[in-house]
Amino acid sequence: MIRFALIATLAAAPALAQDFSEGSEAREWGLFAEQKALFTATVSDPLCELAGDCADDCGGGTRQVVLIRKADNAMVFPLKNAQSAFNGAVADLAPFCGQTVDVDGLLIEDPEIGATNVYLVQRIRPEGGEWQRANTWTDNWAEKNPETEGPGPWFRRDPRVLEELEREGYLGLGEEADQEFFKDWF
Amino acid sequence: MRAMIPLALAALAGPALAADGERVQVTGEVIDTWCYFSGVMGGPDAVVGTAHHTCALWCSAGGIPVGLLAPDGTVYMVLKMEGDDENAGGDTNLRIASHTIEADGMLYRRDGLNYLIVEEVIADQDIVNATHEDFGVIPGFAIPDSEAPE
Structure with a gap:
């Protein structure tokens, strides 16, 4: 029985520092602490996991x-x-709330600044399905913001971002501080 | 022998049991966690405050999780802000990007990360971390050339 207990303890421990790079086809981003990582996981709502505050469909995005x-x-x-x-992962993952998926991407492990178990997801494969790229954010944004059609990336046209820039400026200190800074910056 | 069994079971179940909440008051800057943790735009000192404010707006609007960066360097991943759970690109986080706030809420720790459910913002100091004085703006294209004085 002692042997069983020890084996069980040791079997659990290595998973904490496991290498998940095997089979990963993640594209490297050249980040200081990136590690390719392909693993199987269940998509879940952190408020539900931690505090029992559960929303339908993980909040639906x-x-x-x-x-x-x-x-x-x-x-x-x-x-x-x-x-x-500048896009998060919710639009790509929330549709799989409660489901088991394979994900492929980059783990960031830089404990010196508190980064552990944080992830950049590049592709998702639902159980029994095909891999799909985790790149739906900008299409979702375009559907929600049809009035902003035009040249340039979304972040130059997003109405809420533009409103904040109008209100607080690029530095967040107001128009006057911006104008003073521009004299040196340009 | 009997004592070993719970130990083994605890090791097997470890992370799932680590989510006891604790009421805390935390003062910190509302940061963009991706740029801070990944280093994609540069070192941690450069991707906070005024230098990075515009990028912080983009990332917040883009649904990247925000965090509270405390003076001791601890990062708290914010899951709710003043009861607002629309935390993936929502308005509440966007409006306080780069602000230094004092927050009251519940702290949960799991698998090396600190998760904070902010119930109340007790104080909002606005944007006080003037990093543009050392770093300019990060990234450099945050301010478009069209803003150049004539």
């Missing part, structure tokens, strides 16, 4: 979502999708 990794039950926080235009 309004709440953040997390990945409960099958290998070690770790709660991994996906901060970013595959796009390079």
Whole structure:
């Protein structure tokens, strides 16, 4: 029985520092602490996991979502999708709320600044399905903001961002501070 | 022997049992967690405050989780802000991007991350971290050339 207990303890421990890079086809971003990571997980609502405050469909895209990794039950926080235009991962993952998926992407492990179990998801494969790219954010934004059609990336045209820039300026200190800064900046 | 069994079970179940909440008051800057943790735009000192305010707006509007960066360097991942759970690109977080706030709420720790449910913003100091004096703006294209004085 002692042997069983020890084996069980040791079997659980390595999962905490497991290497998830095997089979990953994630694109490298050249980030200081990135690690390719392909793993199976359940998409979940962190408020539900932590505080029992559960919403239907993980909030349907309004709440953040997390990945409960099958290998070690770790709660991994996906901060970013595959796009390079300041987009989070919720639009790509929330449709799979409660489902088991395979995800491929980059874990960021930089404990010196508190980064652990945070993730950039690049592709998602639902159980029994095909891989799909985690890049739906900008299409979702375009559907929600048809009046903003025009040249330039979304973040130059987003009405809420433009309103904040109008209100507080690029530095957040107001128009006068911006104008003073521009004299040196340009 | 009997004592070993709960130990083994606890090790197997570890992370799932680590989510006891604790009421806390935290003062910190509302940051963009992706740029801070990933280093994609530069070191941690450069991706906070005024230098990074415009990028913080983009990331907040883009649904990237916001955090509270405390003076001791601890990052608290914010899951609700003043009861607002629309935390993936919602208005509440957007309006206080880069602000230094004092928050009262519930703290949960799991798998190395701190998660904060902010029930009340007790004080809002506005934007006080004047990092543009050292770093300019990060990224450099945050301010479009069209804003250049004539």
